[in-house]
Amino acid sequence: MDIVAEVPWLFLLIAGLGGYLQTVTGFGLGMVVMGLAGGLEVASVATVAAVISLMLLINCVVALPGRLQHIEWPSAGAVMVGVVPSILAGVAMLHYLSDEASSVLRVVLGGVILYGAAGLLLKPTHQAHVASPASFTLFGGFSGFLGGLLGIAGPPLIYHYYRQPLPPARIRNTLILLFAVTAGMRTLFIAVQGQLSLDILALVGWSLPAVVAATWVGRRWPPPLSALAMRRLVFAMLMIIGASLIAAGLTF
Template sequence: MISQLLLLAAVTFGAAFIRGLTGFGMAIILVPLFGLIVKPTEAVFLGILLQVLIGPVGLKIILADAHKQSALLISGFAVLATPIGILLLQHTTPDVARLMIAATAIGAFVLVLLPQRGALRPGPKETALTGFASGILTGFAAMPGPPVVPYYLRQPIPPEEARASMMLVFFITAITGTIASYVLGLAHARLLWLSLLLFPSVLLGNWIGAKCFGKVRANLWRSFVAGVLGVAGISAVIRLLN
């Protein structure tokens, strides 16, 4: 039990560092790797809880820098779709769930590599579809990021705006995922206590990552984001095959 907790804490620290630096990535890294240590349903709920706990940290800056119109529209559709994702998870076998979660991380990597769009922001239809897909993935894998990250990173906007907008969406979807998980019976008290034990690792990793943000050029930051997605997806597949 102690060794398992230490392993979970180490993974949590690394994922939280990525979150602090890029604005996303915690769940994309946590859930596939957690799912190899605990059951996929437990990994998903732990990922959701840890995002709720870290969400208020730096919220004032997030609200100041985020593009609220798009972030709130995405979050609204994600709230509606999250219970669908949880129901899908509950009716999926663990091995299939692990494979689909790993595939989701790789899919996000591919989307980020697509060329940037023009100066115009995405329209309401694309924004709504992004939110709906994000909600399903929140419930199924605690990973709202794969649709949201390409949505913002493919726009020619400053990293500060992209990072803050993603963080705002992820905080709202994490709250929704927590409530829906309790209502639909995915959560239990042991996972709540485990998330509290892991929270110091999240705080430390996120703090160090946030300190590093802004010290690299925008193009290098975007390349690092893409690399994080790729490594997370490939690592999950390799561990799953082993």
């Protein structure tokens, strides 16, 4: 199927919605795009995961210059130890499920989106001391696996980092670096396997202007809602998407 010829505008609308929500709330791009595009079967989960990884990589590369001195390097190094091998396992699992058990893949995707949605309203309890390197490696493994499987590496690392007694700006910059590493490793791996097709690159090329435009709109015309109300709105949207994917997978 020629993805660009068949469904570009629907995908662009979904990418624009994800970009707008990311701008006005600070989260949601990957989960919204993956959930809607995968649920509506706009493109395969493998294709959408590859597109999200490339979009995230470009976003992080643009955001990182000038911020490297504000990164929590000891924990970031520990996370990378867990991320690299688990990404490979996640990509391998994606290809197996795509070929052998697409209904299971829908259920897994729905579950991850529900998990991410729950994290929007649950406020992590701060720890008294920074966690051990082993815990960062463990959460890095979880995130790397989800990044490899679905292109959504954020939820475990975001939850773990925001429990640490670290300055919020340092946490944000560290997460940007780690998401860049995750997206870059995933993209490199599928490129080496010959799976970085022209359709994927074309979708990225089409999607970036839509996300940039949606970001500009979000900054200029944010919705007349409080931050808490917006979080609740996105939470409800993700819960509906996740539950729908699980229901579709169980009845497939």
